[in-house]
Amino acid sequence: MAELTLTVNGNPVRSDCAPGTLLSGFLRETLHLTGTHVGCDTSQCGACTVIVDGRSIKSCTMLAHEADGASVTTIEGIANADGTLHPVQQAFRTHHALQCGFCTPGMVMASVALLARQPEPTDADVRHGLEGNMCRCTGYQNIVDAVLASAKSMKGVQA
Amino acid sequence: MNEFKFMRAATLADAAAAFEKADDARYLAGGQTLLPVMKQGLAVPSDVISLARIGELAGIAVSKERIDIGAMTRHADVAAHKEIRALLPALSVLAGGIGDPHVRNRGTIGGSLANNDPAADYPAAVLGLGATIVTDERTIAAEHYFQGLFATALEPGELITRVEFPVPRRAGYVKFPHPASRYALVGVMVSDGPHGIRVAVTGAGAGVFRVPAMEQALAKSFTPEAIADIPIADADLTSDRHGSAAYRAHLVGVLARRAVTLAASPAMHGHRS
Numbered sequence: 001m002a003e004l005t006l007t008v009n010g011n012p013v014r015s016d017c018a019p020g021t022l023l024s025g026f027l028r029e030t031l032h033l034t035g036t037h038v039g040c041d042t043s044q045c046g047a048c049t050v051i052v053d054g055r056s057i058k059s060c061t062m063l064a065h066e067a068d069g070a071s072v073t074t075i076e077g078i079a080n081a082d083g084t085l086h087p088v089q090q091a092f093r094t095h096h097a098l099q100c101g102f103c104t105p106g107m108v109m110a111s112v113a114l115l116a117r118q119p120e121p122t123d124a125d126v127r128h129g130l131e132g133n134m135c136r137c138t139g140y141q142n143i144v145d146a147v148l149a150s151a152k153s154m155k156g157v158q159a
Numbered sequence: 160m161n162e163f164k165f166m167r168a169a170t171l172a173d174a175a176a177a178f179e180k181a182d183d184a185r186y187l188a189g190g191q192t193l194l195p196v197m198k199q200g201l202a203v204p205s206d207v208i209s210l211a212r213i214g215e216l217a218g219i220a221v222s223k224e225r226i227d228i229g230a231m232t233r234h235a236d237v238a239a240h241k242e243i244r245a246l247l248p249a250l251s252v253l254a255g256g257i258g259d260p261h262v263r264n265r266g267t268i269g270g271s272l273a274n275n276d277p278a279a280d281y282p283a284a285v286l287g288l289g290a291t292i293v294t295d296e297r298t299i300a301a302e303h304y305f306q307g308l309f310a311t312a313l314e315p316g317e318l319i320t321r322v323e324f325p326v327p328r329r330a331g332y333v334k335f336p337h338p339a340s341r342y343a344l345v346g347v348m349v350s351d352g353p354h355g356i357r358v359a360v361t362g363a364g365a366g367v368f369r370v371p372a373m374e375q376a377l378a379k380s381f382t383p384e385a386i387a388d389i390p391i392a393d394a395d396l397t398s399d400r401h402g403s404a405a406y407r408a409h410l411v412g413v414l415a416r417r418a419v420t421l422a423a424s425p426a427m428h429g430h431r432s
């Protein structure tokens with residue numbers, strides 16, 4: 001066991017964890033933030049996507065100790081303080097961008113990171129940007145619609 | 160995963176000393192291959208030495224003739240680098256097509272080259288552009304570095320510190336990605352630079368290789384037509400459920416022609432200012 005210090009969703013966290021602990025396991029089992037899903041556990045499906053220091057990563061393929069000193073944002077950390085949804089969450093709801101919901105936390109986090117990098121993406125940018133996230137229900141069209149719609153709504157908020 | 164000791168090296172010397180002391184150490188760069196193989200039990204190191212905090216492995220330096228990329232540089236940073244995009248867009252395209260955005264945010268050029276997966280993209284860039292691998296002990300030319308399936312010239316404990324790419328007049332990279340893994344079923348880098356014309360192929364065989372017959376033909380005429388009739392022998396190529404050796408051989412020809420077309424297009428010429 002070794003000590004790990006990081007920030008998760010704005011809160012300081014200090015914890016002991018074994019060197020072999022994956023960030024996904026640390027978030028789910030130590031911090032009980034079970035919104036981060038583990039689908040394939042082979043870094044293909046993207047359900048475990050979280051944002052570390054501003055970058056989307058697959059938390060099943062990063063050691064928790066590699067996040068020492070970092071700022072981690074999970075799906076639990078993006079809604080507004082008053083409980084209203086993040087624009088990407090709201091757009092997923094409006095556009096019916098989920099069915100079973102298993103991939104949704106990863107899709108939303110990947111989309112949030114994508115929009116931070118490319119605030120005005122094209123349809124092709126969104127599809128390329130979500131290549132690391134698999135959905136087995138929706139056929140992706142509504143997800144792409146939701147991301148494009150949230151890009152517009154977020155631009156409106158900032159303007 | 161197995162139990163192991165974890166340490167973060169602060170300097171190259173630290174990392175080398177820790178490696179020396181351990182029974183069976185592995186360096187951890189971006190972890191996009193090492194962690195999956197550890198999960199599968201295919202790598203069972205006693206010690207894992209993180210390279211993330213070694214300043215000597217970071218950074219990109221660009222001059223008109225050469226692009227130096229630190230070993231711990233993430234694929235996303237190579238893809239987004241403005242000067243690389245201006246001087247050697249084929250490398251930006253290659254880096255921006257590795258895996259997916261999340262993998263590119265973790266995976267590193269040094270890690271990819273040390274692993275030398277037969278379907279990885281970077282080996283095609285290094286061999287196809289005539290790059291030099293710099294380690295903590297020596298420099299290794301691309302043609303001596305790659306030694307077949309997951310095999311390289313690196314000695315145990317030897318660490319890649321940076322990769323030096325000469326800037327070519329023109330270059331193009333095209334790959335046919337496996338639809339799930341995004342590894343190259345076949346990928347071809349074509350370049351016309353200080354090392355002459357090079358055609359390097361990844362994904363098709365046990366390791367990256369050049370196609371001398373295409374290089375000679377392109378030296379006479381840098382056009383897709385010049386290599387249209389060059390046969391690719393499939394005897395040594397990979398056959399698996401994703402594609403037969405004959406299919407891969409066919410792809411080598413198709414993608415090489417597309418790479419030449421790309422390299423010859425104005426958008427893929429380096430802009431030397």
